[in-house]
Amino acid sequence: MASEFLLELDGIEAGYGRAALVLRGLTVKVPPATVVCLVGPNGAGKSTVLKVASGMLTPRAGTIRVAGQDVTRNNPQQMLAAGLSHVLQGHSVFKEMTVEENVRLGAFSLKDRSEVNDRIDFVKSLFPVVADRWSALAGALSGGQQKQVEFARSLMVSPQVVLLDEPSMGLDPKATGTVFEQVVRMRDAGTAVLLVEQNARRALETADLGCVLDLGRVHISGPADQLLEDPQLAELYLGGRPQTTPAT
Ligand SMILES: Nc1ncnc2c1ncn2[C@@H]1O[C@H](COP(=O)(O)OP(=O)(O)OP(=O)(O)O)[C@@H](O)[C@H]1O
Numbered sequence: 109m110a111s112e113f114l115l116e117l118d119g120i121e122a123g124y125g126r127a128a129l130v131l132r133g134l135t136v137k138v139p140p141a142t143v144v145c146l147v148g149p150n151g152a153g154k155s156t157v158l159k160v161a162s163g164m165l166t167p168r169a170g171t172i173r174v175a176g177q178d179v180t181r182n183n184p185q186q187m188l189a190a191g192l193s194h195v196l197q198g199h200s201v202f203k204e205m206t207v208e209e210n211v212r213l214g215a216f217s218l219k220d221r222s223e224v225n226d227r228i229d230f231v232k233s234l235f236p237v238v239a240d241r242w243s244a245l246a247g248a249l250s251g252g253q254q255k256q257v258e259f260a261r262s263l264m265v266s267p268q269v270v271l272l273d274e275p276s277m278g279l280d281p282k283a284t285g286t287v288f289e290q291v292v293r294m295r296d297a298g299t300a301v302l303l304v305e306q307n308a309r310r311a312l313e314t315a316d317l318g319c320v321l322d323l324g325r326v327h328i329s330g331p332a333d334q335l336l337e338d339p340q341l342a343e344l345y346l347g348g349r350p351q352t353t354p355a356t
Pocket residue numbers: 124127130148149150151152153154155156157306
């Protein structure tokens with residue numbers, strides 16, 4: 109069935125073991141070539157949404173669709189094959205391996221060598237630092253550069269949607285700015301992004317659409333610029349009143 113959305117999480121209920129549900133009827137939809145960001149208080153379940161979308165956590169109820177196809181019970185490998193690529197929170201580059209080796213790991217499921225080479229050309233053009241430091245040990249790169257290597261690795265499988273969990277974690281403001289610029293470049297190159305961020309104001313300044321999570325549901329959603337202007341949201345979730353100039 110055709111769908112106007114690349115990823116649909118519909119009425120999702122999910123939790124860990126016997127503990128209370130973390131997600132309680134959550135619905136999030138990601139259109140093509142769009143950055144959707146999830147913001148909300150600590151423990152609201154933002155990372156849990158990404159774990160459900162990448163098959164790391166099977167929902168107890170609800171439906172997950174990728175381009176209209178039901179993938180609800182897929183395992184992580186099947187989710188990857190369906191087009192959902194997850195960039196985990198924290199740093200996941202292998203520091204003792206080169207940038208090239210790290211990026212090629214993202215292509216482990218591709219059999220066709222020319223496809224791998226095409227994808228390498230693509231990620232090198234999207235992330236100049238990946239091209240410039242191709243033979244360097246990944247551990248020699250700065251935190252922000254390592255994050256771009258992770259982005260490049262996640263794009264090797266030509267995903268429909270990249271799931272980004274707190275890409276700015278541990279980065280200084282300058283590196284955070286660069287990483288968010290690269291998120292926009294990914295979108296402009298045609299990849300949809302579902303982004304989870306602690307840095308809610310910065311994420312909403314980057315995103316097209318925003319969803320505010322509270323108590324395991326989407327409390328409010330809409331165009332990110334409108335959410336940024338909402339005084340009540342600013343007070344509750346964005347650490348203060350709307351700003352007239354973008355934060356640096
Ligand atoms: N592996 C796990 N086992 C048990 N409980 C977990 C696990 N991971 C997360 N939780 C719990 O699920 C709830 C939601 O966590 P989650 O990490 O999704 O929230 P979050 O909104 O991403 O928060 P933060 O911004 O602090 O990362 C929290 O109460 C957390 O303690």
